[in-house]
Amino acid sequence: MPRTTPPPLxxxxxxxxxxxxxxxxxxxxHPRRGxxxxxxxxxxxxxxxxxxxxxxxxxxxxxxxRLAPADDDFAHAMVPVLQLYARDVPELxxxxxxxxxxVVWCPFDHEAGYVPRPxxxxxxxxxxxxxxxxxxxxxxxxxxxxxxxxxxxxxxxVEYPNxxxxxELAEELEETFEEMEERAAEDGSPCAYRSHxxxxxxxxxxxxxxxxxxxxxxTCPGPCGQRMRHLVTIKSAEFDGVSWRRWVxxxxxxxxxxxxxxxxxxxxxxNVLGLPYEERKAxxxxxxxxxxDMGGMYLFVCGHxxxxxxxxxxxxxx
Ligand SMILES: [Zn+2]
Ligand SMILES: [Zn+2]
Numbered sequence: 001m002p003r004t005t006p007p008p009l010x011x012x013x014x015x016x017x018x019x020x021x022x023x024x025x026x027x028x029x030h031p032r033r034g035x036x037x038x039x040x041x042x043x044x045x046x047x048x049x050x051x052x053x054x055x056x057x058x059x060x061x062x063x064x065x066r067l068a069p070a071d072d073d074f075a076h077a078m079v080p081v082l083q084l085y086a087r088d089v090p091e092l093x094x095x096x097x098x099x100x101x102x103v104v105w106c107p108f109d110h111e112a113g114y115v116p117r118p119x120x121x122x123x124x125x126x127x128x129x130x131x132x133x134x135x136x137x138x139x140x141x142x143x144x145x146x147x148x149x150x151x152x153x154x155x156x157x158v159e160y161p162n163x164x165x166x167x168e169l170a171e172e173l174e175e176t177f178e179e180m181e182e183r184a185a186e187d188g189s190p191c192a193y194r195s196h197x198x199x200x201x202x203x204x205x206x207x208x209x210x211x212x213x214x215x216x217x218x219t220c221p222g223p224c225g226q227r228m229r230h231l232v233t234i235k236s237a238e239f240d241g242v243s244w245r246r247w248v249x250x251x252x253x254x255x256x257x258x259x260x261x262x263x264x265x266x267x268x269x270x271n272v273l274g275l276p277y278e279e280r281k282a283x284x285x286x287x288x289x290x291x292x293d294m295g296g297m298y299l300f301v302c303g304h305x306x307x308x309x310x311x312x313x314x315x316x317x318x
Pocket of ligand 2: 220221222223224225226302303304305306310
């Protein structure tokens with residue numbers, strides 16, 4: 001079953017023509033618990049990792065937090081976080097000769113941001129070679145850093161900048177945003193620019209990072225020295241108590257919550273917050289990870305052709 005984000009309640013480009021040039025497309029991945037195989041795109045699923053290649057391990061020394069390894073005298077096995085095939089997300093900047101992106105992380109706190117440390121791998125999945133059968137598992141990692149296996153439902157959505165609006169434009173628009181928000185509330189269909197019309201929350205590829213705090217765009221460490229390209233956002237949650245109105249897919253709105261009787265979940269009466277906890281969690285936090293307090297991790301690569309496509313990441317929490 002595909003997943004479809006409801007159309008915006010208001011036409012952003014008609015209301016705010018100055019945002020038109022800032023339009024970007026993001027691919028929402030819509031993770032849902034399932035049983036992905038190594039040849040599927042997934043969150044937390046098995047990777048198509050060649051048996052001949054050593055499994056990645058982390059040799060960092062870890063800060064002594066609640067999410068630290070009990071014993072730091074040996075290297076810790078990393079765990080699968082995300083696998084994206086070009087056939088599902090062709091928008092990614094696959095280096096020539098590769099057709100799959102694999103993200104793993106070391107599932108313990110690291111000095112940088114007190115979150116797991118990710119690594120990315122680009123690979124050619126068409127080379128027929130035996131795959132690793134049972135990758136090593138880290139010992140003593142906390143559940144919040146071990147993504148549960150999820151299948152994906154990629155969907156393209158249009159975004160406009162939220163925290164990435166430059167200060168001048170943000171100031172210019174703030175009053176109009178507020179008026180729009182008040183009018184929508186009076187009409188009984190709550191709609192706010194930042195929560196419902198700008199940036200898609202959740203786990204996604206491309207588009208604008210769904211920052212929890214102020215934007216932090218890394219600079220490429222390669223010869224180009226330029227601002228890097230947003231590759232993937234990994235968030236703890238797909239929506240919050242406000243943004244769900246726009247971002248819960250239509251298909252997930254039937255047969256749950258409090259319905260307005262129309263049966264299609266589109267009515268104002270339907271409320272994801274009315275779902276029993278487990279049902280809501282299956283939509284909101286399917287992989288069951290938690291970065292900081294409902295925070296996120298943002299992965300970046302060089303978008304200007306530096307050798308080896310340098311990689312950086314940043315994390316934040318609320
Ligand atoms: Zn580590
Ligand atoms: Zn570069």
